Amino acid sequence: MNKRWSWLLLSLLFSVNAHAQLYKWVGQDGKVTYSDTPPPASAKKVEEKAITAAPVTSDLPFELAKAMKAQPVTLYTTSKCNACDSARSLLNARGIPYAEKTVNSNEDIARLQQVGGDKQLPFLTVGRNKLSGFEAEAWNILLGNAGYPENSQLPASYRNPPAQAAAPKKLAEPKASAAPVQDAASDSLPAAGNAPPGFRF
Structure with missing residues (x-):
């Protein structure tokens, strides 16, 4: 889902729910979902935000x-x-x-x-x-x-x-697995002949 559609979806959710919870999660298929209902137990990278949009008064006397x-x-x-x-x-x-x-x-x-x-x-x-x-x-x-x-x-x-x-419960954020940091030089290809590191001819 690109950023434009994400913002459009968020805007729609804000306009419908003046006081609600918004959830964002990644499904098993890698698809990002935004919803006002809690995600399934299998969801990954769950984020929760309380929405407190301004009340809609345009239709009121x-x-x-x-x-x-x-x-x-x-x-x-x-x-x-x-x-x-x-x-x-x-x-x-x-x-x-x-x-x-x-x-x-x-x-x-x-x-x-x-x-x-x-x-x-x-x-x-x-x-x-x-x-x-x-x-x-x-x-x-x-x-x-x-x-x-x-x-x-x-x-x-x-x-x-x-x-x-009064105090909405926040979902526990999953612990991020620490990915090993690799030195850029170690990822580069071995030099051939007198070429600088990372270059091959």
Whole structure:
């Protein structure tokens, strides 16, 4: 696959997935593959990159697109959490476009703490503003202050990106086998007669 087609494929993947993982690997036949699904176990030279492209706002009403661009919303949740379900329901009912990050591992907890959260979930970020725990009134006030409409203006076809781990796991990179370094002179052909090394007549 030449570089032009590789970049075209990457561009397409970026436009489709606002928050996803992109994988690149070499198959047993030597073919390079780019995909948003994990590679087979037999794949070689696997590379993984998190894609965080800018959210697409062109199809959204002006007021909503403006708020989304200036004050993006991220919801941190965990499994078996009733308050997280209530938080998600509030955002969906109000028509708030958001990214969801799940917190289920020690790495996820560390990432949550990096962005200013504690161990209380759900955790909401609206631009630089943050709220721990779910309280509908406080969340609605924060969203209103950020310019989000009170009632949903999302097109019926709009879908939030799928939830992903707060700290996505990186695939272990295969160890590169050290190829023996050969001296250029040792690869050259033996001299014939009075010819310099590497030349034969």
